[in-house]
Amino acid sequence: xxxxxxxxxxxxxxxxxxxxxxxxxxxxxxxxxxxxxxxxxxxxxxxxxxxxxxxxxxxxxxxxxxxxxxxxxxxxxxxxxxxxxxxxxxxxxxxxxxx
Numbered sequence: 404x405x406x407x408x409x410x411x412x413x414x415x416x417x418x419x420x421x422x423x424x425x426x427x428x429x430x431x432x433x434x435x436x437x438x439x440x441x442x443x444x445x446x447x448x449x450x451x452x453x454x455x456x457x458x459x460x461x462x463x464x465x466x467x468x469x470x471x472x473x474x475x476x477x478x479x480x481x482x483x484x485x486x487x488x489x490x491x492x493x494x495x496x497x498x499x500x501x502x
Contacts, residue, residue, distance in 0.1 A: 404424060404458065404459055405424070405455060405456070405457065405458075405459070406422055406423070406424055406455075406456050406457075406458055406459030406460070406461060406462030406463065407422060407423050407424070407426040407429075407453055407454065407455055407456070407462055408420070408421070408422045408453065408454055408456065408462045408463075408465040408466050408469070409421055409422070409423070409426060409429075409430075409450060409452065409453040409454075410450075410451050410452040410453070410469065410477065410480075410481060411430075411433060411442060411448040411449060411450055411451065412448065412449045412451045413441075413442060413445035413446070413448050414445050414446055414447055414448070415445050417445065417474065418451070418474060418477045418478070418481075419433075419439065419441055419442050419445075419448065420466050420469040420470050420477070421438070421439070421466055422459070422462040422463045422465070422466035423462070424459055426453060430448075430450055433446075433448050434446065434447060434448065451481050452480070452481045472488075472491075476488055476491055479491075
């Protein structure tokens, strides 16, 4: 079943990453304060990035990856996609410093 990973910009400027099978329904729930505890007190929220994946488990895995990123990295990703964050991992930075 298709899944979606998404990033919301909250009213306080923070980002929230989530995944779902039904994007429109999930966004409506966030706007009503029912989407998550985190976003319920940070409304309104704005959808700033999303992608459709073949399977919900893939969407969930990407959500968890994004949740581990800093605010700065999330912002760079939203603005420029995966190309914008190439080299951000500590492993990749260590390899570059040895070259």
